[in-house]
Amino acid sequence: MEQRVSLVTLGVRDLTASRTFYEALGWKTGADPGDEVVFFQAGGIVVALWSRTDLAADSAVEDGGGWGGITLAHNVRSPAEVDAVLAEAEAAGATIGRSGAATFWGGYSGVFLDPDGHPWEVAHNPGWTLAADGAVTLAK
Amino acid sequence: MEQRVSLVTLGVRDLTASRTFYEALGWKTGADPGDEVVFFQAGGIVVALWSRTDLAADSAVEDGGGWGGITLAHNVRSPAEVDAVLAEAEAAGATIGRSGAATFWGGYSGVFLDPDGHPWEVAHNPGWTLAADGAVTLAK
Numbered sequence: 001m002e003q004r005v006s007l008v009t010l011g012v013r014d015l016t017a018s019r020t021f022y023e024a025l026g027w028k029t030g031a032d033p034g035d036e037v038v039f040f041q042a043g044g045i046v047v048a049l050w051s052r053t054d055l056a057a058d059s060a061v062e063d064g065g066g067w068g069g070i071t072l073a074h075n076v077r078s079p080a081e082v083d084a085v086l087a088e089a090e091a092a093g094a095t096i097g098r099s100g101a102a103t104f105w106g107g108y109s110g111v112f113l114d115p116d117g118h119p120w121e122v123a124h125n126p127g128w129t130l131a132a133d134g135a136v137t138l139a140k
Numbered sequence: 141m142e143q144r145v146s147l148v149t150l151g152v153r154d155l156t157a158s159r160t161f162y163e164a165l166g167w168k169t170g171a172d173p174g175d176e177v178v179f180f181q182a183g184g185i186v187v188a189l190w191s192r193t194d195l196a197a198d199s200a201v202e203d204g205g206g207w208g209g210i211t212l213a214h215n216v217r218s219p220a221e222v223d224a225v226l227a228e229a230e231a232a233g234a235t236i237g238r239s240g241a242a243t244f245w246g247g248y249s250g251v252f253l254d255p256d257g258h259p260w261e262v263a264h265n266p267g268w269t270l271a272a273d274g275a276v277t278l279a280k
Contacts, residue, residue: 001225001228002216003181004183005148005213006213006214006276007213007215008148008210008213009210012209027141030278040143041143041277042144042145043184044184044271044273045145045183045276046278055211058211059211059237059251059261060238060253061207061237063206063209064205066203066208067196067201067202067203068207069152069195070212071195071199072145072149074145085141118210119201123146123147130146135183136147136184136185138170
């Protein structure tokens with residue numbers, strides 16, 4: 001198995017509300033208004049929004065009903081940009097789970113929760129390289 | 141907010157067991173044996189393994205205890221490769237949630253569950269482009 005991820009699918013309760021939220025963050029999709037799945041090209045991977053009920057069945061799992069042990073992060077180039085993205089997310093309707101602040105690992109981050117409660121850490125990690133296209137490279 | 145993901149963190153109960161599983165799939169990490177977080181470079185993003193309890197606290201969420209509405213997918217180049225990756229995962233200790241089979245969307249896929257029950261769909265999608273480096277590009 002190659003060392004990579006192709007697609008991250010977020011299960012949602014209300015596809016239109018969730019799509020509207022990510023579009024308010026500036027994300028673009030080629031999905032038609034009636035499509036049952038909304039795909040976003042996100043660098044070399046794809047982020048999808050799909051009915052949480054259908055996703056659970058397709059994933060051969062039972063839905064625990066809350067958070068299930070996966071958190072996404074979006075790395076940016078400065079602490080100020082962390083605060084800017086958190087403010088943008090809040091304006092788009094996100095809940096701020098944790099405001100931007102210095103972290104125990106030497107960076108700066110905060111967390112917003114999307115309309116379905118999926119957490120996104122917004123982070124500046126001075127030890128990682130963030131390319132112009134957004135690709136991240138570990139220090140080691 | 142740029143249209144991209146930097147990091148996917150999987151909350152785990154037993155870091156050594158989870159690390160051993162992903163290493164058995166051929167994944168390489170530069171983490172030291174005692175590190176509390178195991179990072180894998182995965183193309184232009186990073187996949188991390190970290191204590192699920194710590195991740196929940198850091199993500200400002202309550203742990204629902206099961207699956208929480210996020211599924212990862214790993215796209216490959218043929219139906220035969222789907223079956224091969226599923227067999228490799230099963231040999232490494234994964235549970236097969238759904239065996240490889242034709243899908244309603246015109247592709248071929250199956251699902252394995254990692255030691256913490258995180259589902260990975262292994263998929264061949266003839267409508268998407270998969271580059272030599274594993275980057276995926278949507279049809280539209």
